[in-house]
Amino acid sequence: xxxxxxxxxxxxxxxxxxxxxxxxxxxxxxxxxxxxxxxxxxxxxxxxxxxxxxxxxxxxxxxxxxxxxxxxxxxxxxxxxxxxxxxxxxxxxxxxxxxxxxxxxxxxxxxxxxxxxxxxxxxxxxxxxxxxxxxxxxxxxxxxxxxxxxxxxxxxxxxxxxxxxxxxxxxxxxxxxxxxxxxxxxxxxxxxxxxxxxxxxxxxxxxxxxxxxxxxxxxxxxxxxxxxxxxxxxxxxxxxxxxxxxxxxxxxxxxxxxxxxxxxxxxxxxxxxxxxxxxxxxxxxxxxxxxxxxxxxxxxxxxxxxxxxxxxxxxxxxxxxxxxxxxxxxxxxxxxxxxxxxxxxxxxxxxxxxxxxxxxxxxxxxxxxxxxxxxxxxxxxxxx
Amino acid sequence: xxxxxxxxxxxxxxxxxxxxxxxxxxxxxxxxxxxxxxxxxxxxxxxxxxxxxxxxxxxxxxxxxxxxxxxxxxxxxxxxxxxxxxxxxxxxxxxxxxxxxxxxxxxxxxxxxxxxxxxxxxxxxxxxxxxxxxxxxxxxxxxxxxxxxxxxxxxxxxxxxxxxxxxxxxxxxxxxxxxxxxxxxxxxxxxxxxxxxxxxxxxxxxxxxxxxxxxxxxxxxxxxxxxxxxxxxxxxxxxxxxxxxxxxxxxxx
Ligand SMILES: Nc1ncnc2c1ncn2[C@@H]1O[C@H](COP(=O)(O)OP(=O)(O)O)[C@@H](O)[C@H]1O
Ligand SMILES: [Mg+2]
Numbered sequence: 001x002x003x004x005x006x007x008x009x010x011x012x013x014x015x016x017x018x019x020x021x022x023x024x025x026x027x028x029x030x031x032x033x034x035x036x037x038x039x040x041x042x043x044x045x046x047x048x049x050x051x052x053x054x055x056x057x058x059x060x061x062x063x064x065x066x067x068x069x070x071x072x073x074x075x076x077x078x079x080x081x082x083x084x085x086x087x088x089x090x091x092x093x094x095x096x097x098x099x100x101x102x103x104x105x106x107x108x109x110x111x112x113x114x115x116x117x118x119x120x121x122x123x124x125x126x127x128x129x130x131x132x133x134x135x136x137x138x139x140x141x142x143x144x145x146x147x148x149x150x151x152x153x154x155x156x157x158x159x160x161x162x163x164x165x166x167x168x169x170x171x172x173x174x175x176x177x178x179x180x181x182x183x184x185x186x187x188x189x190x191x192x193x194x195x196x197x198x199x200x201x202x203x204x205x206x207x208x209x210x211x212x213x214x215x216x217x218x219x220x221x222x223x224x225x226x227x228x229x230x231x232x233x234x235x236x237x238x239x240x241x242x243x244x245x246x247x248x249x250x251x252x253x254x255x256x257x258x259x260x261x262x263x264x265x266x267x268x269x270x271x272x273x274x275x276x277x278x279x280x281x282x283x284x285x286x287x288x289x290x291x292x293x294x295x296x297x298x299x300x301x302x303x304x305x306x307x308x309x310x311x312x313x314x315x316x317x318x319x320x321x322x323x324x325x326x327x328x329x330x331x332x333x334x335x336x337x338x339x340x341x342x343x344x345x346x347x348x349x350x351x352x353x354x355x356x357x358x359x360x361x362x363x364x365x366x367x368x369x370x371x372x373x374x375x376x377x378x379x380x381x382x383x384x
Numbered sequence: 385x386x387x388x389x390x391x392x393x394x395x396x397x398x399x400x401x402x403x404x405x406x407x408x409x410x411x412x413x414x415x416x417x418x419x420x421x422x423x424x425x426x427x428x429x430x431x432x433x434x435x436x437x438x439x440x441x442x443x444x445x446x447x448x449x450x451x452x453x454x455x456x457x458x459x460x461x462x463x464x465x466x467x468x469x470x471x472x473x474x475x476x477x478x479x480x481x482x483x484x485x486x487x488x489x490x491x492x493x494x495x496x497x498x499x500x501x502x503x504x505x506x507x508x509x510x511x512x513x514x515x516x517x518x519x520x521x522x523x524x525x526x527x528x529x530x531x532x533x534x535x536x537x538x539x540x541x542x543x544x545x546x547x548x549x550x551x552x553x554x555x556x557x558x559x560x561x562x563x564x565x566x567x568x569x570x571x572x573x574x575x576x577x578x579x580x581x582x583x584x585x586x587x588x589x590x591x592x593x594x595x596x597x598x599x600x601x602x603x604x605x606x607x608x609x610x611x612x613x614x615x616x617x618x619x620x621x622x623x624x625x626x627x628x629x630x631x632x633x634x635x636x637x
Contacts, residue, residue: 002480002529003505204490204508205501207479211487214476221436221474222547223462223491232499 009198016281017191024180032292035183040291042186043247046193048271048283050240053197054233055269056278057206059213061118063265064105064125068098068238070132070260072245074139077146077255084156085168087177087185087250091243098242099235106234110227113216125265132257145256170250177250186247193240194280200236201280209233210278241268270336274343276352285351290336297335300328387414389555389586390435395444397430397610404430405441406610412555417577417587419597422607428590429471431607432557436468437461449554459496465554467547469561471590473540475547477533481524484532484543485515485550492551518546522576538569545573549580556580558589562596574599598622 004012019026023041027033051065072094079090109120132140140146150167157168170177172185200206212219212226219226249255258264271290276282302325309317327335347354390412397405404427412418420428433439435446437458446453453461467488476484489511494500505512519525522542527535532543541561548556561577562570570593577600580587591597597604598618605615606627614620614627621627 003483005506006504009504199504200501202505203501203503204486204494204505205499207483207505208487208490211476211479211483214478215474218474218476219487220458221438221462221468221470222488223459223496223551225457225459225496228497 004202009202013191013195013198016194020187020191021184023187024183030292032295035179037291037295038183039186039247039251041288042183042190043244043251044268044271044287044291045190045284046186046247047241047244047268048275048287049190049193049197050237050244051268052237052272052277052280052283053200053240054237055272056283057201057209057213058230058233060110060113060230060234061269062109062121062234062237063118063262063269064109064121064123065237065241065268066260066262066264067105067125067128068102068241069245069248069264070128070255070257071098071101072242073249073255073259074146074245075242076246076249077148077253078139080148080154080170080249080253081146081152082155084154085170086156087170087172087246090170090250091246094242094246094249095239098245099239102235102238102242103231106231106238110230110234122262122265125260125262129257129260129262132260140255140257142257145254148253170253182251186251189243189247193243194284198280205229205232213278270340274340274350276350279350279352282350282352289351293335293339294332297328298330298332301325304328386416388412389414389449390588391445391447392431392435393445393447395431395434395446396442397427397434397439398442403610405434408444408607408611410605410612410615412586412588413603414586415584416602417581417589417600419601419604420588420590420607421592421594421597421604426607427610428607429559430610432468432559432588432590435461435557436466462491462551462553463496466557467551467553467555468557469541469544469548469559471559471563473537473544475532475540475544477531479532480529481519481532481535481543482512482515482528485518485546486511488547489514489550514550518550521549521579522546523572538565541565542569542573542576545576552585554586556585556587558587558591560590560592562591562593570596 020042023038024033024035027038032038047065047069051062055061075094075097076087076090079093083089105121105124109117109124112120133142148167154168175181175185177185200209208219208224208229212224212229216226245259248259267290271286272283273286274289275284275286302321305321305324305328306317309320312320325331327338343350349356388411390410392408392410395405395408396403406427408427408431410431420431422428430439434441435448435453437453437456437460440454448461448464448466451464453464453466456464476487479487486505486508490498493511516525516528519528522545524535524539524543524546532540535543541564545558545561562573565573574596577587577589577596581600589597589600601618603616604618604621605612606621606624607613614624616624
C-alpha cells in the first residue's frame with residue numbers, strides 16, 4: 001500500500017482518457033458502440049465516480065443520491081426553458097443547486113451514522129420524489145414531466161436571434177448534444193470528473209476521509225472535527241450526481257420524477273459495490289457491466305430466446321425458454337439481483353478484488369527464505 | 385513548585401448506582417511523569433475519559449493549562465494539547481502504518497479541519513519524513529507500507545504511542561501501554577518512555593507493571609474505588625502502609 005506519485009497518476013489519467021475517448025471503436029465489436037448507450041456509460045460513470053467519493057472513502061452509505069440526479073435534471077431543463085439552450089449554464093446551475101440541496105440534506109443526515117444515516121437519506125429522497133407529484137408540480141410538471149415548449153421564453157437565445165420554427169435542442173455553441181458529439185461532450189466531462197476524484201483520493205483530504213471510515217473515534221481524539229469532512233464529501237458527491245442529472249437532460253431534454261425513485265439510488269449502490277467500493281476505477285467497471293447487460297437482457301423477449309435456442313430439440317428449447325424468460329426483458333432486474341447476491345457473497349470487494357486475486361496468481365512468488373539464504377551462501381562461497 | 389498543567393477538582397461520576405469516580409482530586413505537574421496505579425475497576429480509565437471529553441462528569445471541574453475542558457469537544461481538547469493512548473488500541477486498521485502516523489501529524493499542522501483536496505500526498509515530504517522517522521524510533525519502519533490491522537497487539541500499542549508522540553502533545557495520557565505485551569516488548573516500551581521523558585513532555589501513565597512504574601515515574605498516585613488514597617514520590621508510595629493494604633494486599637514492593 002504505497003502512495004502513488006503524481007507522475008504515475010498522470011500516466012493513469014493519460015491511459016484512462018485514451019480508453020474513454022476510443023470507446024466508440026472498441027465497443028463496436030461488442031455491439032455497444034452506438035451513441036445512446038455510450039452516453040449512458042459516461043453519464044452513469046460520473047454518477048458512480050461521485051458516489052464513490054462518499055461511500056468509498058467515508059463508508060457512509062447514502063440511499064438517496066437519486067434526489068440530486070433529479071434536482072440536476074429539473075434545473076437543466078428550466079435553464080433551457082428560461083435562459084438558453086446552451087448546455088454550459090444548464091450544467092453550472094444544476095451542479096450548484098444540487099450542491100446546495102446536498103448541503104442541506106447532508107447537514108441533517110450526517111447527525112447520524114450507519115443504518116440511521118442511510119434511512120435518513122432514503123427518507124429525504126422519497127420526500128423529493130413524492131413532492132415532485134404534489135406540492136412541487138408547478139416546478140416539475142407532475143406526471144407528464146418537465147418538457148421544452150416552442151413558446152418557452154429562452155431570454156438569452158431570443159435576445160441573440162429570432163426563435164426558429166421548430167423545437168430547439170440543447171447544444172454547445174452549435175454542437176448538437178445528440179449522437180457522437182453528445183457522447184464526446186459527456187466523455188470529456190467524465191475524464192474531468194475522474195481526474196478530480198483521483199486528486200481527492202490521493203490528497204491529505206482523501207486520506208483523512210479514509211481514516212474516518214477506518215476509525216472515526218480515533219479521528220476525533222486525534223484532533224479532527226469529522227462532521228465538516230463528511231459534509232464536504234457528501235456535497236461533492238451530490239454535485240457529481242447533479243452533473244449526471246443535467247447531462248441526462250441535455251441528451252434528452254425531459255425531466256421526470258421517476259429519475260428520483262429509490263431504485264435509481266439503489267442502482268448506483270449496486271454499480272459501486274459490483275465494481276469495487278473505494279477503488280478509483282471499480283465503480284466505472286460496475287457501470288459498464290450493469291449498463292451493458294441491461295441493454296442486452298432487457299431487449300430480449302421469448303421470440304429472441306426461441307431463436308437463440310433453435311439448435312436444441314424442440315422440447316428442450318421450450319423448456320429453456322420457460323426457465324430463462326423470467327430473467328430477460330422486464331425481468332432484467334431479477335438477473336441483476338442474482339448477480340448482486342453472487343458478488344456480495346463471493347467477492348465482497350467486487351470485480352476489483354477478483355482482478356487482484358487473478359493478478360496475485362500470476363505474480364512470481366518471492367523466493368523461499370531458506371532457498372534464498374542457500375543461494376546467498378553459494379555466492380559467498382564462490383567469492384571466497 | 386512548578387506549574388500545574390492538569391487539575392482534576394472534586395470530580396464525581398456514577399454509572400447507575402455505581403460510583404466510578406468519587407470526590408476525585410488530582411494535580412499533575414508540568415514536565416513530570418505521573419503514574420496512576422490501582423486495582424481493576426478503580427476508575428482509572430474513567431478518569432482519563434473525563435479528561436479527554438469522552439465522558440461528562442456529574443460534577444466537578446477539569447482544568448488543563450488554566451482552561452476548563454469540560455463541555456469541549458474531543459477534537460478541541462486534542463488540539464489544545466492532550467493526546468491519549470487507549471487501553472484497547474485505537475488505530476486505523478485499514479490504512480498503512482505510515483498513513484496512521486501521518487494523520488495525527490496533519491492534525492497537528494493543519495488544525496481540526498482543512499479542505500486541501502488538490503495537494504498531493506506525495507508532495508507532503510515533510511510530514512512523510514517525520515512519520516517515517518517516528519516509525520523508525522519504535523522499530524516498525526520496515527512494515528511502513530503494511531496495513532496496521534495486520535500488526536500484533538503489542539505492535540498496535542506501540543504504533544498508537546507513535547501516533548500520539550508525533551503530535552508533540554503538552555500532555556500525554558497512557559492507559560496501560562504495556563498490558564498484554566511480552567517482556568521483551570515491555571522493555572522496549574520502557575526504553576521509549578525513558579527517551580520521551582528526556583524531552584520533558586508531561587505524562588500521566590496508568591500501569592499495572594510495577595517494574596514499569598518504578599522505572600519511569602516521578603510521582604505516583606494510588607486510585608481505589610474512585611478516589612485517590614495516596615500520592616507521593618515512588619519512595620513515599622513504596623513505604624506507605626495504606627497503599628500496601630488497599631492495593632497490594634500487604635505484599636512488599
Ligand atoms: N461507560 C460505562 N458504563 C457503565 N459502567 C462503566 C463505564 N465505564 C466504566 N464503567 C465501570 O466503572 C468502573 C471503573 O471502570 P474503569 O475506569 O474502566 O476501571 P479501571 O481502573 O480498571 O480502568 C468499573 O466498575 C466499570 O465497570
Ligand atoms: Mg482501565
